[in-house]
Amino acid sequence: SLKDVEDLNITPDFVSFEEEAKLMKEVEFAFRRTKYDYAHWDGAITGFRETEKTRWSDMDNKNTIERIIKVTTRAIEGKRLEPLSLVHILDLAHDGHINPHIDSIKFCGDVISGLSLLSSSVMRLIHQDNNSKCITALLPRYSLYTMRGIVRYEYTHEILSNEKSFFGTRHVPRERRV
Numbered sequence: 809s810l811k812d813v814e815d816l817n818i819t820p821d822f823v824s825f826e827e828e829a830k831l832m833k834e835v836e837f838a839f840r841r842t843k844y845d846y847a848h849w850d851g852a853i854t855g856f857r858e859t860e861k862t863r864w865s866d867m868d869n870k871n872t873i874e875r876i877i878k879v880t881t882r883a884i885e886g887k888r889l890e891p892l893s894l895v896h897i898l899d900l901a902h903d904g905h906i907n908p909h910i911d912s913i914k915f916c917g918d919v920i921s922g923l924s925l926l927s928s929s930v931m932r933l934i935h936q937d938n939n940s941k942c943i944t945a946l947l948p949r950y951s952l953y954t955m956r957g958i959v960r961y962e963y964t965h966e967i968l969s970n971e972k973s974f975f976g977t978r979h980v981p982r983e984r985r986v
Contacts, residue, residue: 813943815959816933819879822952823872828925830868834861835897835925835986844901855904860894879954880921900967900985908934908964920955924948925986930973933963946975 842857864870873895900906924947935941947953955965970982
């Protein structure tokens with residue numbers, strides 16, 4: 809339904825090339841000794857590295873994270889949301905992908921926001937009780953997506969592998985994505 813689609817918001821060009829470069833410098837440092845894993849504990853992710861950050865050393869990066877928090881905490885009208893203290897960073901290898909899943913509220917909260925760095929990708933969302941209710945979303949590089957409400961709780965979401973990464977009939981090449 810249209811209401812379901814309204815619960816997914818995509819903001820193109822949320823960060824600039826320069827902001828991406830600064831964020832990636834700090835992210836690369838965090839991953840400096842980490843290899844890509846191809847066996848996630850619950851099978852949700854293939855070809856990934858992940859970490860969590862509580863602090864950012866670069867002031868511009870702190871400001872970018874604060875902007876994300878502002879968008880995320882105002883995503884549900886009339887409800888006060890407390891941001892989680894940890895920023896989850898997921899680095900997908902060029903041959904990695906995220907399988908369909910619904911994130912745990914314990915670990916992710918009421919609203920999920922994701923920043924698309926290094927590559928555009930295609931996210932597919934399918935209603936958990938009705939496979940005919942499907943949303944295919946283009947997540948352009950530099951964009952921020954926010955999922956809340958029905959989309960957050962009743963739709964699985966996945967990041968398609970490069971081979972399946974189509975938006976309509978257009979192939980969206982997916983390289984490494986953070």
